[in-house]
Amino acid sequence: MLRTILASALLAWIVPLPAFAQGKPATAPQEYVHWASSWKEALSQARERNVPILVTFHEDG
């Protein structure tokens, strides 16, 4: 019993909990897809840059 408690305490000390488990916000990934926040923004930027628009439709589940 004592051995288990000591082992758990040691593990908790050695292995830090992930941010969400500590109640802290996670850190943003360094790279990610930059999604346009509206269709208007997408059109405006696509015209200015002269690039295609990639639209992806999804549903949960």
Place this chain on the structure above:
Amino acid sequence: MDRSVYPSKDLIKATHAVVAVYANKNTDHGSSEVVRGEEKVTTCKAQFGLACEAHVKVMQEIEGYFLKGQIRTPIHLLCKPDGSELSRKDGKLSVKDLIAFIGSGVKQVGKGLSRDDYFVVKGKLDQANAAIGQGDLKTAFAAADEARKHPSLKDHKAWQEKAEQALQYVNEAAMERVNQAQAAAEAGDAEGARQLLQQLIADCGNLSCVATAKEALAKIEGK
């Protein structure tokens, strides 16, 4: 859709050649707070960097236009810069297939400004315009000149013209300063006029206003 597709580094790189739009009317996946740089942001748990309200709004904006009748997601569409549809793929796509799909769109539309280049050049032009407004000709010239010399503009005439236009605005603002200096000299403030012109000559590189400023300075100094 495999959750590893959109975080793929290769895919992220490929999306720099397009404008990416994520549409989903559901919010059951929830959102979370993350730390980005110095700030905390709320982001969709399904797609990082986008608020759930945004992907719901996008869906409302475009589903009637692109989705008719019953649909089975995921669906990927490629559109021209004006928003008209080029092609679509129904169903799940692998990273490789999605990158190839993006590539086909870039091939049809032609190579535009990449996302990174766009924000660098646009940022410089915005900085130049703001600096003109603040009367900071040194910053305005440096920013507009940097935008003009950006290697990505080599094949983009419209952006070359925007950079040239920004330099033209700097030149016009500088010419107003030459006029102010000449008025100051005529009012007897030769030292003030000299300082204005010397500063302008130092700040505005090879703009045509520099030659005018040098002539005005020579006149004040009696050369």
